[in-house]
Amino acid sequence: MRLRIHVRWALKRSTNPFNVDDIGALISWVLVSHVLVFFFWTTSFVSLVIYLMNSVSAQEYLARRVGRLITSNSNLTVVFEKAIVPSWSSRKITFNKVFVSRRPYGEDEGFSKGSQHDAMQRATLALSSNLLVSRDNFEEGNYTQFDLTIEEVQVSLSFTKWINGRGLIEEVTINGLRGVVDRTHLYWKPNDDPRNYRNVYQVGDFEISNFVMNDVLVTLYQPDGFRPFQISVFNCELPQLRKHWLFFDLLNAHSISGTYDNSMFTIHRKIRFSKDDTRSRIVTQLRIDNLDIDHLNASMEGPFGWIDEGTVDMVADIFLPDEDTDSFTFTEVISDIRSKIMSSTDKTQHTSANNTEDDGDNNSDIVLTKKKARDTVDYSKLDPNQYFVMDFSLKLNNIRASVPLFTSELTYTNNALIRPIVAYMNSRRTYIPIKCMVVKDKSDFEGCWTIYDSTLMNDLSDEVYDAFADYVADNQRQSARFKKVAFWSLQLLLQLVLMGLGTIA
Numbered sequence: 001m002r003l004r005i006h007v008r009w010a011l012k013r014s015t016n017p018f019n020v021d022d023i024g025a026l027i028s029w030v031l032v033s034h035v036l037v038f039f040f041w042t043t044s045f046v047s048l049v050i051y052l053m054n055s056v057s058a059q060e061y062l063a064r065r066v067g068r069l070i071t072s073n074s075n076l077t078v079v080f081e082k083a084i085v086p087s088w089s090s091r092k093i094t095f096n097k098v099f100v101s102r103r104p105y106g107e108d109e110g111f112s113k114g115s116q117h118d119a120m121q122r123a124t125l126a127l128s129s130n131l132l133v134s135r136d137n138f139e140e141g142n143y144t145q146f147d148l149t150i151e152e153v154q155v156s157l158s159f160t161k162w163i164n165g166r167g168l169i170e171e172v173t174i175n176g177l178r179g180v181v182d183r184t185h186l187y188w189k190p191n192d193d194p195r196n197y198r199n200v201y202q203v204g205d206f207e208i209s210n211f212v213m214n215d216v217l218v219t220l221y222q223p224d225g226f227r228p229f230q231i232s233v234f235n236c237e238l239p240q241l242r243k244h245w246l247f248f249d250l251l252n253a254h255s256i257s258g259t260y261d262n263s264m265f266t267i268h269r270k271i272r273f274s275k276d277d278t279r280s281r282i283v284t285q286l287r288i289d290n291l292d293i294d295h296l297n298a299s300m301e302g303p304f305g306w307i308d309e310g311t312v313d314m315v316a317d318i319f320l321p322d323e324d325t326d327s328f329t330f331t332e333v334i335s336d337i338r339s340k341i342m343s344s345t346d347k348t349q350h351t352s353a354n355n356t357e358d359d360g361d362n363n364s365d366i367v368l369t370k371k372k373a374r375d376t377v378d379y380s381k382l383d384p385n386q387y388f389v390m391d392f393s394l395k396l397n398n399i400r401a402s403v404p405l406f407t408s409e410l411t412y413t414n415n416a417l418i419r420p421i422v423a424y425m426n427s428r429r430t431y432i433p434i435k436c437m438v439v440k441d442k443s444d445f446e447g448c449w450t451i452y453d454s455t456l457m458n459d460l461s462d463e464v465y466d467a468f469a470d471y472v473a474d475n476q477r478q479s480a481r482f483k484k485v486a487f488w489s490l491q492l493l494l495q496l497v498l499m500g501l502g503t504i505a
Contacts, residue, residue: 069168070155074206077101092154092171100148100179144183148218151176158209167206172241177216186223194455198447205243212237216258226294233258247454248445252284252320263291270317286316293399306422310399319389321442386442392460394434401425436463 081097158170199205216233237254250256256267265288293310401422425432438459448454 070157075102092156092173095153095155096151098150098153100146100150102143102145142186144181144186146179146181146218148177148179150174150178161207165203167204167208167243169206169208171210172208172212174213175215177213178218180219180221182221184221184223194453197453199244199246199449200447201244206241207243208238208241210239211241229261231258231260244447245445247448247450248320248442251286251318260288261292261295264289265291284318284320286314286318288314290397293396306401307396307425308400308402311397313395313397315393317391319391321386321388388438388440388442388445390438390440390456392436392438392463394436394464396425396432396434399425399432434464434467436460436467438463 077100079099079101080095081099152173152175154171154173155169156171157168159168161170162168213233213236216236217230218232219228219230221228234257236256236258238249238256239252239254241249251267253267254269256265258265265286267284267286269282270285271282290311290313293307293312296312297305297307438456440454440456440459444456445454451457
């Protein structure tokens with residue numbers, strides 16, 4: 001009796017019995033509080049439900065239901081070996097020993113509870129014997145297929161994002177990823193535009209607010225019989241990862257470090273200061289060292305496609321569209337990059353003029369792009385939030401090139417210019433540094449997942465061609481000037497000799 005009185009007093013500050021209004025208010029309060037908890041603390045709410053229902057009989061059902069929500073619009077097959085475990089300290093849901101697969105048409109997709117053993121065997125076989133995984137299962141489907149094993153996946157959920165059509169996942173952390181990615185069966189139609197393979201936006205495509213990945217090792221198999229190689233990622237931190245802007249968000253990473261076919265690469269943020277004052281802008285720098293040239297010239301046209309062997313070092317300062325542009329205007333970015341390129345040009349021309357007798361051994365020339373059309377653009381009228389700027393430095397090491405037999409696909413090129421360019425490549429056996437600048441509209445990256453469907457690879461190839469062409473043309477003009485000076489000197493010498501002979505006579 002006293003307990004009832006104390007309960008009534010605690011709930012409504014009265015000892016009178018509960019009436020219909022009191023019961024209705026209590027039920028409403030419980031429902032509304034649960035709705036608010038689900039709306040603002042989605043991960044905690046789902047973790048509580050999982051914790052309360054996570055019995056042996058409910059594990060498979062929970063894995064299937066939660067998994068379908070998380071991987072909507074992904075066409076993935078996901079298998080859990082262990083139960084879903086809510087992590088209260090990090091406010092995330094943890095999945096242990098996960099198998100993720102994307103296979104040809106006709107196979108089941110979705111979430112289920114099972115063993116990770118089969119996927120681990122496939123990955124181990126591919127890494128040790130260089131064999132394709134489940135070759136019979138990889139014969140159909142013109143898309144990238146893979147078998148991956150993950151030791152741990154942590155996710156946090158957001159109901160607000162889900163009702164806005166941006167996916168249910170808020171944050172993702174992946175640790176210990178192994179597996180094989182197979183692209184050997186991919187094909188492209190002749191003269192097909194790579195932009196046709198861009199992602200088509202669908203409501204529910206994931207937009208992750210924070211993505212972290214550690215300890216990754218995968219073996220990649222490329223089309224056209226390209227040798228298999230390994231890609232490892234030591235750590236990866238992305239402020240956001242959106243399915244519809246995947247490649248753009250990778251370029252905007254806080255930090256990524258790893259190896260690509262045993263070549264070290266890093267993507268990190270750095271501060272770049274203006275030349276005239278102390279104002280600064282945060283840019284993303286991409287760097288990769290000693291990369292085999294065959295990764296760039298495979299199925300490529302232009303100078304990259306002519307190179308048979310060699311390695312390349314790349315450094316790119318990337319200026320991405322930023323909402324806060326007061327500290328560094330778009331015009332200042334272009335001017336700063338152009339001033340550095342022009343200063344390098346002046347230094348190169350000065351070096352060439354003082355070392356004409358040893359021009360064949362001068363391997364420190366800077367090859368630069370100087371397009372008149374770009375010089376006439378008024379960058380002050382462009383919106384900095386709509387443009388992507390890349391200050392690109394490329395160094396070709398110990399390359400060998402062969403002149404193409406037929407060059408009809410290069411409409412802006414003729415054989416008279418191609419052969420000097422290839423001869424120049426072969427004459428510089430140590431290295432050839434190149435500097436150029438690429439400016440692209442931000443919309444070119446919408447729906448892009450690779451450097452090809454964004455046409456950034458084509459832009460870089462064109463810039464390299466222009467750099468070589470400008471350098472060869474400049475050398476030809478310089479050689480013509482030297483010949484004129486030599487002829488004038490010889491003519492003057494003959495005149496002096498004749499005058500001397502006349503005086504003696």
